[in-house]
Amino acid sequence: MNNKKTVQKQGAALKPFLTLLRETKPSYSLLTTAIALSVISTLVGLVIPMFTKTLVDGFSLASISKLQIAGIIGAFIAQTIAGGVSIYLLNYVGQKMVAGLRDRLWRKFLVLPVSYYNDNRTGESVSRMTNDTGIIKTLISEHLASLFTGVISIVGSIAVLLYLNWKMTLVLFAVLPLSALILVPLGRQMYKISKGMQDETASFTATLSGVLSEIRLVKASGAEKREYEAGRNGIMNLLTFGIREGKVSAMISPLVSFVFMMLLVVIIGYGGMQVSSGALTAGELVAFILYLIQIIMPLTQLTTFFTQIQKAKGASERIIETLAAEEENYEGEAEATAAHGPITVEDVSFGYKDGEKVLSNVSFTMLPGQVTAIVGPSGGGKTTLFSMLERFYEPESGVIRLGDRPVTDFSLKSWRSLIGYVSQESPLLAGTIADNLSYGLEREVSLEEMRRAASMAYADGFIGELPDGYETDVGERGVKLSGGQRQRIAIARALLRDPEILMLDEATSSLDSQSEAVVQKALTNLMKGRTTIVIAHRLATVVHADQLIFMEKGRITGKGTHEELLNHHALYREFATQQLQMNEPAAYDGSKEEVLSKNDQNSGSGRRSAYPRIGGSVSES
Incomplete structure (x- = not known):
């Protein structure tokens, strides 16, 4: 009963792995051809001991014809070619399957919601893509054929041995089950170890990715020793698993050798007695030993195969878990082509964890062309509110509308295409300035368009001074550029997107005063004619906004202009008293040249047409 449950459990564990392989849609014709060639090579190998038997039992060289010699040579050549082609085809199929699997994973990673990456470290995802898929590839390309050829070799050899001498064959059956009783538990142990090693490898990869991507922070903080210890712990954990795996392997190999030697001694001893009594010929004994080798060697290969399949089961579990994760819903009833009408946030509540509200019944309206x-x-909850507007998360309750329609009615891609986002960090990808400016745009962007956008973002000057201009490599995360330069490139990128809705996460808070002044002018160009929402850490940058919304602990406690909040909101008045006396530079000073008139503010489309976009001339500040 227990054995039946074990078999059922093993079958259930193997089922997801087989499902995963089927879903990669391998070339069954190539796979079948490769396995068939391996089988042919094995069958040819089964004939050789019988030829040896005849030769030992008195087959003379003089009686061998040229045709027989040619046949034997041809058989060896055919065996060699069939084996080589089989290995190549299996490698080809294995590589194609793992490429398909990695393609599925990569697509999945790109459509998973932001919440997935909040709970899973980047390095673990990288490990899924590289280490786990590599294990599956190794199983298919290097060990799959051994399953079929091993079974055929064992069954074929046993059938011939029963024909040659059934008594001696029964001796084999007395010893082989003993080896199985030893090797099966070791295989289970190998599965547990390999699964633990895969988890630890993923964790170690995540640690490396996190530290190396923030190496400047590590060095600036003098944290090299701390990070070395953290990395060393991962290395030692991997060493522990590696040693445990080595111990199991060290037990498997000698046990197989022991079984082989024991069988060899028994067969030679018992067979020698049979030869001396005349019950067995010397040729039959030689053939028996050769067939014994053709049983033991495939058994070793099958042991390796089942060890590898235990590893593949552990790897496939993690891959299947990732592929089953819930994706963002990119579909919608309509395409958002323009941000006509107000954007309304209506009683929105949200929490990252159950029972912990980050936003509670947040409601406000942004009119077209105005600054909020x-x-x-x-x-x-300011940054979380931005994430809700970008639909990185969906509200637990409440709704966000564009005009009269919930934004969830629009396809995710079309909604996000309306939004331009400039953050404090201004993230850049490794590549050239031109690559970063045109990033995410499906259309071709000409150099003239880039220059026009860069000019409006006050970035054209410093780009022109660089040795390679727009083809200058910015380094990983843009480290070769200053903070102000990165910000201006981010603004130029937003200008090229020509967004209807602009989201600014206090894009100047980390800059020096000179860089801030330039970036503020660039932001003024960017904001013209667009519905803008700004996260402000300094009130001086937003005192002339059309409306200010004061948020405390996920709730809106005040709405209105600067003057209205100053008169009626105690905490805002305290903020203003502390900050505005510091004479910080303002984002725009309220002059008629930089702050639009109320008439323009109240006519969204009219305001947009009053200011040139990327297709027009560069505005001057």
């Missing part, structure tokens, strides 16, 4: 500023103490 979100202010308040840190931890109030």
Whole structure:
């Protein structure tokens, strides 16, 4: 009963792995051809001991014809070619399957929601793509054929041995089950070890990725020793698993050798007695030993195969878990082509964890072409609100509307195409300035368009001074550029997107005063004619916004202009008293040249047409 449950459990564990392989849609014709060639090579090998038997039992060289010699040579050549082609085809199929699997994983990673990456480290995802898929590839390309050829070799050899001498064959059956009793538990142990090693490898990869991507922070903080210890712990954990795996392998190989030697001694001893009594010829004994080798060697290969399949089961479990993760819903009833009408946030509530609200019944409206500023103490939910507007997360309750329609009615791609986002960090990808400016745009962007956008973002000057201009490599995460330069490239990128809705996460808070002044002018160009929402850490940058929204602990506690909040909101008045006396530079000073008139503000489309976009001339500030 217990054995039946074990078989059922093993079968259930193997089922997801086989399902995963089927879903990669391998070339069954090539796979079948490769396995068939391996089988042919094995069958040819089964004939050789019988030829040896005849030769030992008195077959003379003089009686061998040229045709027989040619046949034997041809058989060896055919065996060699069939084996070589089989190995190549299996490698080809294995590589194609793992490429298909990696393609599925890569597509999956790109459509998973932001919440997935909040809970899973980047290095673990990288490990799924590289280490785990590599294990599956190794199983298919290097060990799959051994399953079929091994079974055929064992069954064929046993059938011939029963024909030659059934008594001696029964001696084999007395010893082989003993080896199985030893090797099966070791295979289970190998599965547990390999699964633990895959998890530890993923964790170690995540640690490396995190540290190396922030190496400047590590060095600036003097944390090299701390990170070395963290990395060393991962290395030692991998060493522990590796040693445990080595111990199991060290037991498997000698045990197989022991079984082989024991069988060899028994067969030679018992067979020698049979030869001396005349019950067995010397040729039959030689053939028996050769067939014994053709049983033991495939048994070793099958042991390796089942060890590898235990590893592949562990790898496939993690891959299947990733592929089963819930994706973002990119579909929608309509395409968002323009941000006509107000954007309304209506009673929106959200929490990252159950029972912990980050936003509670947040409601406000942004009119077309107007500037809305979100202010308040840190931890109030401002960044989370931005994430909701970009649909990185869906509200637990409430709705966000564009005009009269919920934004969830629009396809995700079309909605996000309306939004331009400039953050404090201004992330850049490794590549050239031109690559980063045109990033995400499906259309071709000409150099003239880039220059026009860069000019409006006050970036054209410093780009022109670089040795390679727009083809200058920015380095990983843009480290070869200054903070102000990165910000201006991010603004130029947003200008090229020509967004209807602009989201600014206090894009100047980390800059020096000179860089800030330039970036503020660039932001003024960017904001013209667009519905803008700004996260403001400094009130001086937003005092002339059309409306200010004050957020505390996920709730809106005040709405209105700067003057209205100053008169009626105590905490805002305290913020203003502390900050505005510091004479910080303002994002725009309220002059008629930089702040649009109320008439323009109230006519969204009219305001947009009053200012040139990328297709027009460069505005001057």
